[in-house]
Each structure stands twice: as C-alpha cells, then as structure tokens.
Amino acid sequence: EDQVTQSPEALRLQEGESSSLNCSYTVSGLRGLFWYRQDPGKGPEFLFTLYSAGEEKEKERLKATLTKKESFLHITAPKPEDSATYLCASPLEVLPPSAKAAGNKLTFGGGTRVLVKP
Amino acid sequence: SAVISQKPSRDICQRGTSLTIQCQVDSQVTMMFWYRQQPGQSLTLIATANQGSEATYESGFVIDKFPISRPNLTFSTLTVSNMSPEDSSIYLCSLRASGSTDTQYFGPGTRLTVL
Numbered sequence: 001e002d003q004v005t006q007s008p009e010a011l012r013l014q015e016g017e018s019s020s021l022n023c024s025y026t027v028s029g030l031r032g033l034f035w036y037r038q039d040p041g042k043g044p045e046f047l048f049t050l051y052s053a054g055e056e057k058e059k060e061r062l063k064a065t066l067t068k069k070e071s072f073l074h075i076t077a078p079k080p081e082d083s084a085t086y087l088c089a090s091p092l093e094v095l096p097p098s099a100k101a102a103g104n105k106l107t108f109g110g111g112t113r114v115l116v117k118p
Numbered sequence: 119s120a121v122i123s124q125k126p127s128r129d130i131c132q133r134g135t136s137l138t139i140q141c142q143v144d145s146q147v148t149m150m151f152w153y154r155q156q157p158g159q160s161l162t163l164i165a166t167a168n169q170g171s172e173a174t175y176e177s178g179f180v181i182d183k184f185p186i187s188r189p190n191l192t193f194s195t196l197t198v199s200n201m202s203p204e205d206s207s208i209y210l211c212s213l214r215a216s217g218s219t220d221t222q223y224f225g226p227g228t229r230l231t232v233l
Contacts, residue, residue, distance in 0.1 A: 034221065043210050043224035044161070046119070087160060105151070105176070106222060108160040 004090050006109035013116045016077045021112045023088035024070040033071045034106065035064050036087040044087055047073075078116045085111045120145045122225035124211060130231045131201055138197045139228045141211035146191035149214040151222065152184070156207045164209075167194050201232045 004025045013019055023033065032051045036044035048057045050066040057064050061082060063074045073086055089106040121144040131137050141150065152164040165173040165186055173186040187195045198205050212224045 036224075041208075041227070041229065043122075043212075043227045046221060046223055049221050089161075105163045105166065106161075108162075110160045 004088060004107050004109040006086075006088055006112050008112060009110065010113045011115070013075070013078055013114065015079055015116055015118050018074070018076045018078070020075070021073040021086055021114070022070060023073070023109055025090050032091055033064075033066055034089045034091075035062075035071070035073055036089065038085045038087055038111070040085075047086075075114070078114075080116045080118050083114055083116045085113045087111045119215065119223050120147065120213060122211065122213065122223060124209075124225040124228050126228060127226065128229040128231075130233060133202050133232055135201055136197055136199045137201065137230060138195050139209050139211075139230075141194045141196070141225055143192045143213055147213040148191065150188065150194045151212045151214075152186060152194070152196045153210040153212060153224075154207045155210060155227070161210065164196070198230065201230075203232045206230055206232045 007022045011019060032049060034049050035047040037047055038044045047059060047062065048064040050057060050064055050071060053066055053068045055066050061076045061078060065072045071088060075082060087108055089108045091106055123142045125140045129137055148168060150167045153161045154164055155161050163176050164179045164184055165175045167173045167186050167188040169188045169191050175181060183199050185197045194211060196209060208227045208229050210224050210227045212222045215221045
C-alpha cells in the first residue's frame with residue numbers, strides 16, 4: 001500500500017535556528033511530491049511540486065528537495081511567521097509534467113507542526 | 119491560481135441534521151475534490167467530483183452520507199447527511215490546476231461542529 005510519512009510530528013525552533021522536515025514515501029515507483037503549508041483554521045496553501053530525484057525548489061526561507069525515497073523541506077533562519085503545519089502529499093498516479101493528463105487523488109502525510117519562537 | 123471560496127466558513131449543527139457546503143471557483147475547472155480533516159489529523163479524500171458524471175467516492179465514504187453535486191465547471195456542493203459528532207471536521211474542496219501540472223489548490227475550508 002502506498003504511504004506517505006512525515007517526521008517529526010512537531011518541531012520547536014528558536015528564531016534563526018535552521019532545520020529540516022522529512023517526508024518519506026513508499027510507492028511502487030518515483031512519484032511527484034507536493035508540499036503545503038497550513039495555518040490553523042485555514043486550507044492548505046500550495047508551496048512546491050517536485051517530480052524528479054535531485055530536483056530542488058526554493059521560496060523565501062524554504063527549500064524542498066527530492067530523492068527516490070524521500071523529500072526534505074529545509075527551513076533556513078526561520079521567523080515566527082513560519083510557524084505552521086507543513087504537509088507533504090503524493091498523488092497515487094502521476095505522469096511526467098509533459099503529459100496532458102495528470103494525477104488524481106493526493107495521499108497526505110500526517111504533517112509536521114512547526115513552532116518558531118522569537 | 120484560481121480563487122476558491124467555501125460557504126459556510128463554519129457551522130454548529132445538531133445531530134441527525136444535514137448541512138450542505140458550497141464550493142465556488144472563479145474559473146472553469148474539470149476536476150474538483152472534497153477532503154475531510156478531522157481534529158488534529160491530516161487530510162483524507164472523500165470523493166472526486168467531475169462535471170457531468172457521478173462523483174467517485176473513496177473507501178469508507180458513501181454517497182448516501184456525503185452526496186455531491188457538480189452542476190457546472192465552477193461550482194460543487196457536498197452534503198453531510200444525518201450528522202453525528204464524529205462528523206465534526208474541517209471539510210475542504212480543492213481543484214486540480216489546468217494544464218500539465220498535478221497541483222491541487224485548496225479552498226479555505228468549512229469547520230463543522232456537530233453537537
């Protein structure tokens with residue numbers, strides 16, 4: 001059965017203390033990986049999509065990387081406003097970005113709650 | 119990206135009643151999805167809603183409990199029927215971006231509390 005697992009469940013950081021979140025997935029082949037940020041009481045906000053091992057994407061203090069088995073979300077010099085739950089997800093079916101048809105349902109990991117203290 | 123709105127944003131309901139949640143998108147999309155997020159949990163897909171066809175439900179979710187309508191390419195509704203306290207969750211609609219990407223974008227969610 002395809003699974004997406006995130007660790008740690010919770011992370012407490014001091015402002016400026018860099019860290020990494022892990023998302024591992026067990027699927028029959030390399031799948032695309034999505035990262036979302038979710039603030040309390042709100043819907044998930046899209047951050048990144050990664051398709052290929054070795055791919056990296058950055059947005060402000062966040063950088064997502066992908067290997068064949070897992071993805072990391074690196075938070076560099078975090079600020080209190082980076083406090084949120086970070087979710088990763090993988091579609092059970094995904095086609096290369098060049099294809100017109102694309103994957104469907106997303107399987108989500110349990111999320112990592114990040115608290116950045118000033 | 120498309121703008122997604124949901125109504126209501128939150129509600130408190132009595133057990134045994136039903137609530138219909140609306141999801142409106144500001145552009146036409148083919149694929150829309152409904153998710154549930156129970157307290158302290160991650161997201162679980164309820165069903166996929168495509169315009170012009172019956173919704174496809176995931177294991178553990180049935181049409182009698184969660185009927186879905188998709189009358190056009192910008193609108194969908196999810197009804198939570200005969201509610202019990204176990205239905206207390208955040209319900210989220212999402213859409214798959216058009217084009218070649220798999221990216222899904224989410225609405226703000228509807229927080230439902232059943233007493």
